[in-house]
Amino acid sequence: MENLKSISIKYGFIIVMIASFVGFGLAEPAFWGWHNLFSILLGVTIYGILALGVTFTLVTDGLDLSVGSTAAMSVMMASYFMVVMEMSGMAALVTCLVIGALIGLMNGLLIVKVKIPDLLATLGTMFLIQGLQLIPSGGRSIGTGMMLPNGDEAMGEFTEGFLYLGQGRVFDLIPTPVLFMLALGLIVYVVLEHTRWGRVFYAIGGNAEAARLVGANVDRYRIMAYVLSGLIASFGGVLLAARVGRGDVSSGSGLLLDAVGAALIGFAVLGARKPNAFGTIVGAIFVGMLLNGLTMLNLPYFWQDFIKGSVLVAALAFTFSLAKQR
Amino acid sequence: MAEQQGIEVRNIGKSFGATRALDDVSFDFRPGEIFAMVGANGAGKSTLIKIICGYYPDYEGEILIDGEPVRFSSPHDATAKGIATVHQIINQGVVQTMTVRENLALAELLSGEGGSVLYQPKKIDARAREIAEKMGLQDIDFDQEVSELEQSERQMIAIARALATDPKLLILDEPTSSISERETEFLFETLFRLKEMGVSILYVSHRLHEIERIADRVGVIRDGQFGGVLERPFNVKQIVTAMVGELDQNIDRKSPVIAAETSPKLEIRDLVIEEGQKPLNLKIHAGEIVGITGLIGAGKSELASVLFGLAQPVSGEILVDGVPIHSRTVKEAIDNGIFMVPEDRANNAVVPEFSIRQNITMPFLKRFFSNPLGILKHGFESEEATRMVQAMGVKCENENSNIGELSGGNQQKVVVARWLMTTFNLLILDEPFQGVDIRSRHDINTYIHENRGSRAILMLAADLDEVLEVADRVVVMNHGMIVGEQHISSIDRETLLHWTSQSPDELQLQA
Incomplete structure (x- = not known):
């Protein structure tokens, strides 16, 4: 009995995941096709990457609500830099990452120095950035040939190299964004689980005062968590811009909830009960797989948010009830 | 009306899985008496209290109120039937x-x-x-x-x-653990008044000197079993013996003999912590354990904060081996070889999500992460943690158990152990025995005495007896001043307590 419980805590989520994988495939063999499997992964990459940033802030007992709009900002800025300012793809990429890191720095400073509670501070920046990103383009989507305020046409375009970031396929099969997500997931995993910094991040999340009294620079680590979150979110935005090939004003919507959801679902994976990189990626993939499978079985699209919410609530209930009693 | 016989617990037993927490324990609590219950951490005190106040409805044996057997279905039910409980953490009440x-x-x-x-x-x-x-x-x-x-x-x-x-029975669980001495006096007055009103009081505490003072009888639980009831007169030594058996209480202090000319390991020279205060001067020699006692607010914690880089002094110097040091942050203090075990373990020291190993290795993580990539060396970390767990005698399954599974005393051993992995100049122990059972105290005390080497140790505690247990020299602080000191070989409690309790006016007169 005790054994059964500890097994279900540890592997329950994975078992459910494998079962649905098998179930969907039996019901609809096309589900198992390579092409479909990679399209599932491709579908989760953007918010999966954002969720990795959210994981950093969750580990330090905070939460970054501005990741969605930071990513959207990145989409608009990347487009603006290339289409209007005719910058190179590399320059656009680097500038976007810098902007993302700066947004994170602002979040970190507001939380650590001004001492605004994390949710409120990042909610504030979320609004701020959502508004800010509309200003350069006058509230319109950005694409080659768009009319500029002075009457000229924007002549720049997305460079081929930049587009490859979002649209390329390695071996004509694996989408490049998927590789980026997996690589980033691996890096975040190693940093959090196997480096000194990761240990300090977790210590701060567990008891910040104890961490401070063993000499950790708690403020600096906290700020760093938000900088990493902003940096990763802006990278997610860059990939999104590269995939779509234009600066769509509505591209950021929904990203925040999906990202936070994936990171929270990650608590349930392997009975971790804490934010962790592996769980975050698995959580993101699980949600994507579920939506893909259900859509194949003709679930109407408007059910999707309901399904995501149900998975999140179920995963959290599982984490905090069953796993707590061990 | 039923006769006033008070409350009796008879042959109480309770198991958690394979662990036998309580076995055949019987006590009676008489009207108008203060009954103290003592036992080392993990002896089963809290289990018994939880049974009496209705928190565990499932147990062996019976509870009788005025001779009538009762069975509580919930804490609410117990309250309705005359059991009132004031739990340890006041702010939850x-x-x-x-x-x-x-x-x-x-x-x-x-x-x-x-x-x-x-x-x-x-x-x-x-x-x-x-x-x-x-x-x-x-x-x-x-x-x-x-x-x-x-x-x-x-x-x-x-x-x-x-x-x-x-209520017929009032249960007080560690009521003095977070209040000052003056407040404690006020509590005792109240208890005496309640006693006169005919209430039975079940008083649970680690503070044996308090129990010696106020209790009418003392019930002992030892390893989950009935350990006897002491009737007045009794003294602390008898209580301790009943609790833990014959314990070698006189640990070999090996108090160092300090020649007059030797230079101190640590010197505090004309240190002013708050504007307008009299400067502090204190020397601690290599291998010496100095205990500072004083009421809450006497300035002990403020001094510790300055030494540990948490606050900056107004003026004055801190010298290690004659060399002035400056610690603007905790990290700098640690780099200067000054370590601190803070007071209030739960809030300041323990990371509850971490294992024992992770809690031990927190301050010196760099040792376990190989450069340049900063990747963890698991084997080495486990080895060092195991070494400290064994050296301190932490009672646990292994070093990977969650720290939350340990008793308070064993958690304290862990947070002390984290500083003892490496050498240091000064170790500050701020209220190290808060909520720590006597056996763990003894273990920590012994370890520190045996491994003091040429280091300086500063222990801070409001409880004079705790200081006397550890220190070679006792320093008294009062209103931000050092008012006197005595060597352990010539302790005069009266004088020490007088120094501790002098009012600011009296202190002014002397100054």
Whole structure:
């Protein structure tokens, strides 16, 4: 009995995941096709990457609500830099990452120095950035040939190299964004689980005062968590811009909830009960797989948010009830 | 009416899985007596209390109230039948954002007694006054918010409310662990008054000197079993012996002999912590353990903060081996070889999500992460953690167990152990025995004495007896000043207590 419980805590989520994988495939063999499997992964990459940033802030007992709009900002800025300012793809990429890191720095400073509670501070920046990103383009989507305020046409375009970031396929099969997500997931995993910094991040999340009294620079680590979150979110935005090939004003919507959801679902994976990189990626993939499978079985699209919410609530209930009693 | 026989617990037993927490324990609590219950951490005290106050409805044996067997289905049921409990953490017993009045009448306020959902100020006020009167609390300002009160006043409110149910038995779990000496006196006066009113009091505490003073009888639990009942007269030594068996209490202090000419390991020279205070001077020699005692607010913690880089002094110097050091941050203090085990373990020292190993290795993580990539060396970390766990005698399954599974005393061993992995110049132990059972105290004490080497150790505690247990030299602080010191070989408690309790005016006269 005790054994059964500890097994279900540890592997329950994975078992459910494998079962649905098998179930969907039996019901609809096309589900198992390579092409479909990679399209599932491709579908989760953007918010999966954002969720990795959210994981950093969750580990330090905070939460970054501005990741969605930071990513959207990145989409608009990347487009603006290339289409209007005719910058190179590399320059656009680097500038976007810098902007993302700066947004994170602002979040970190507001939380650590001004001492605004994390949710409120990042909610504030979320609004701020959502508004800010509309200003350069006058509230319109950005694409080659768009009319500029002075009457000229924007002549720049997305460079081929930049587009490859979002649209390329390695071996004509694996989408490049998927590789980026997996690589980033691996890096975040190693940093959090196997480096000194990761240990300090977790210590701060567990008891910040104890961490401070063993000499950790708690403020600096906290700020760093938000900088990493902003940096990763802006990278997610860059990939999104590269995939779509234009600066769509509505591209950021929904990203925040999906990202936070994936990171929270990650608590349930392997009975971790804490934010962790592996769980975050698995959580993101699980949600994507579920939506893909259900859509194949003709679930109407408007059910999707309901399904995501149900998975999140179920995963959290599982984490905090069953796993707590061990 | 039933005869007043008080409350009796008979042949109580309780198991958690394979662990036998309590086995055949019997006590009786008589009306109008203070019955102290003692036992090392993990002996089964809290299990017994939880059974008596209805928290564990499932147990062996029986509870009798005035000779009648009863069985409680819930804490609420136990309260209704005459058992009131004031738990250790005072702030869980009061609502800080409400007024004194509302807190006193909280039960009525929340249950809406009288069938009304409306807030009835007059009724609440009347009930609050009635409850306050019983405790002699009329002088307290009813409109004050509880968050503005002192700890002892909050505790009085919690006790007053417990008494509002007219209990036969009042259980106080570690009531003095977070209040000052003066507040403790006030609590004792209240207890004596309750005693006269015929209430049985079950008093659970680690502070044996308090028990020696106030208890009528002492019940002992030892490893989950009945360990006897001591009748007056008894003294602390007898209580300790009953609790843990014959323990070698006289650890070999090996107090170093300090030649007059040797230069100190650590010197505090003309240190002014707060503007306008008299400068502090203190020398600690290599291998010496200095204990500073003094009431809460005497300036002990402030001194520790300055030494550990948490605060900056107004003026003055701190010297290690004759060389002035400056610690602007905790990290710099640690780099200067000054370590601190902070007071209040749960809030300041333990990371509850971490394993014992992770808690031990926190301060010196760099040692376990190979450069340049900063990747963890698992094997080495486990080895070092195991070494410390064994050296300190931490009772646990292994170093990867969660720290939350340990008793308070064993958690304290872990947070002390984290600083002992490497050499240092000064180790500060701030209230190291808060909520630590006697055996763990002994283990920590022995380890520190045996491994002091040429280091300096500074121990801070409000409890004089705790300081005497550890220190080679006792220094008394009072109102931010060092008012006197004695070597352990010539301790005069009267003088020490006099120094501790002098008023600011008396101190002014001497200065």
